[in-house]
Amino acid sequence: MAQYKVTVFTGSMAQAGTMNKLYIKLVGAEGESDHRWLANLKGGFYQGAADLFTVWCSAPLGRLLLVELDKKTLPLMPQDAWFCSKVTVETPEGETAHFPVYRWISDLEKHLFREGTAYRVFDEKHPLAIYCREMELKSRAQDYSWDVPGEGLPHAIKAESPLDLPCEVRFSFTKTTQFLFTASSALTELSLKGYANSKKLWKNIDDIGQVFTCNRTPISDYVQEHWREDEFFGYQFLNGVNPTIIRRCYQLPANFPVTDDMVRAFLHGASSLTDEIKKGNIYLVDYKQLDGVTANKINGKQQYLTAPLVLLQKTPNDKLIPVAIQLKQKPGEDNPIFFPTDSEYDWLMAKIFVRSADFSEHQLNAHLLRTHLLSEVFAVALLRNLPMVHPLYKLLIPHTRYTLQINFLARLLLISKDGVFTQFAASGGEGMFTILRRAVSSLTYSSLCLPEDIAARGLESIPNFYYRDDGLRLWDMIHRLVQGVIGHYYKSDFDVQQDSELQNWIKDIFIHGFLSRASSGVPQSLDTVKELVKIVTVAIFTGSAQHSAVNSGQFDYGGWMPNTPITLQLPPPSGKGQCNEALLFRTLPDVNTTVQGMSTMWLLSKQSTDFVRLGEYPEGHFSEDAPCRLIKEFQAELKAFSESVKARNSGLDVPYTYMDPELMENSVAI
Ligand code: FE2
Secondary structure, X not given: OEEEEEEEEEOOOOOOOEOOEXXXXXXXXXXXXXXXXXXXXXXXXXXXXXXXXXXXXXXXXXXXXXXXXXXEOOOOOOOOXXXXXXXXXXXXXXXXXXXXXXXXXXXXXXXXXXXXXXXXXXXXXXXXXXHHHHHHHHHHHHHOOEEOOOOOOOOEEOOOOHHHOOHHXXXXXXXXXXXXXXXXXXHHHOOOHHHOOOOOOOOOHHHHHHHOOOOOOHHHHHHHHHOOOHHHHHHHHHHOOOOOOOEEOOOOOOOOOOOHHHHHHHOXXXXXXXXXXXXXXXXXXXXXXXXXXXXXXXXXXXOEOOOOEEEEEEOOOOOEEEEEEEOOOOOEOOEOEEXXXXXXXXXXXXXXXXXXXXXXXXXXXXXXXXXXXXXXXXXXXXXXXXXXXXXXXXXXXXXXXXXXXXXXHHHHHOOOOOOHHXXXXXOOOHHHHHHHHHHHHOOOOHHHOHHHHHHHOOOOOOOOOHXXXXXXXXXXHHHHHHHHHHHHHOOOHHHHHOOHHHXXXXXXXXXXXXXXXHHHOOOOOOOOHHHHHHHHHHHHHHHHHHHHHHHOOHHHHHOOHHHOOOOEOOOOOOOOOOOOHHHHHHHOOOHHHHHHHHHHHHHHHOOOOOOOEOOOOOOOOOOOHHHHHHHHHHHHHHHHHHHHHHHHHOOOOOOOOOOOHHHOEOOOOO
């Protein structure tokens, strides 16, 4: 007789246990055990428990291929869902086989789980392993279908409600409870409830300060104090919540006719704009994607959204200072170019229109499209095309945690017909779809690869650019992890070319994420190990570091409304000398729009307690030494990097924390 010692691990999340009867069958290359009841003296399988059993077989089973698990109900007992983390089996030969499961088993069907060694599709020789692989993908393709949410938009998971999503990808009980609690209580928590129905204008800045007394952050306090300053306005293009739009100016755009004469008097330490451009000291922010977008109506009132151009100078003391702002794309008499030497309110109003345009550009392009929607595409493509035993599934699945559900909720609560964004943002409604479609049609693969993006924007040497400094370090660490893991499994380009599952995965990304647009530069198939390493690095970086950079500072920089008005109620000034304090308050959002914006940014910046940080892999999908060692090295590097970020931040007036790995999630989860 051959003795197999089986340990069954139940998940540690709420409601993971079961009182149902569990059965197991061990399947090896040379035979299988009986379908065996796991008789548990404790009467059930409890949350977080590891239960040990012995399975006797008449002869050794050979190399263990899979375990079959199922459950039955006891008489008079209800069927309950069970979350099995993993099964380990000690063989008579003294080896331990690991079977990652990480699934809810809620039915009475038989479920097959492969032994943890990663196999590519062309490695499989055993007919049962091949069958198991095919069945898994068939069932996944049914569970995860593509939906087309609108013309010109990336495709998404098909689901009518969060309950349509398979249990594995839903929020945990903890996350659901906390998210719903924060969503429903944000107004109360911020002491804003009394303001939520007021359609009045703000009378003065102190009134806005009155609602900004609870749950501030050190950075939001700094913003409140410094939002009017040019230096802080410039700083935000590098290290605020949207560091993705500024670029070096090599030549002024034809529609932004700033001349040497206009700015000579106040350029810092320089005699001419032309010289400064040549020296690489002039930077441009151009919101041309917002040009002509239909602005929203809020509380029955027309709102305004402009497509500004901003010119900034890097000064001799390494500050980034705005030197010219034009609020609309088409130059003309009614579209003046504003300068820091204009009246206080003319210049402040110009900056406010820029900040408001930045809100729409940031939320829809940098945040929603370039992190949330793309991460969803990476997740659905993975789930549909790669079985659990595939090395890429093992590497990428932790980086998809909660993404499908948070995006479902974003569609439901933010951008649906009654969503907060639709109701209260200048670009809500029709404008949002115009901006998104434009952003999708100009999205490039290269811009998702941080080193290429920084080079293309000419930002390699601009000082005090912490998003770049931290981002490039993280890119490098992620790239090395991916290179190590992929390199372990794919020894040659031919290995990549013959992996049909991998080819289906990238094809899905090309078709459903980039809408089959070859000009995006995203690969349609993978020919080399290098290409595979790059796209996997993009997927992990986008869901972790990039999302954190554009997500986590939303309340810091947007909580103090005048710094980031989500809409504006009057058109931009058509001439100089028109602006004053009264006009400013008639232009800023009204009271209820302000507090809705504040509470939403609060919700979206708040961390859940079951947060999983970058590089933590609580589910052990890999069981081989090489990937486990690479993961440990990655974790050690992240820890050391986090310490260096903290040391750097301790000397800064405004710390840059959004790319500190300790504060960053593994996936788009909020
Ligand atoms: Fe987000």
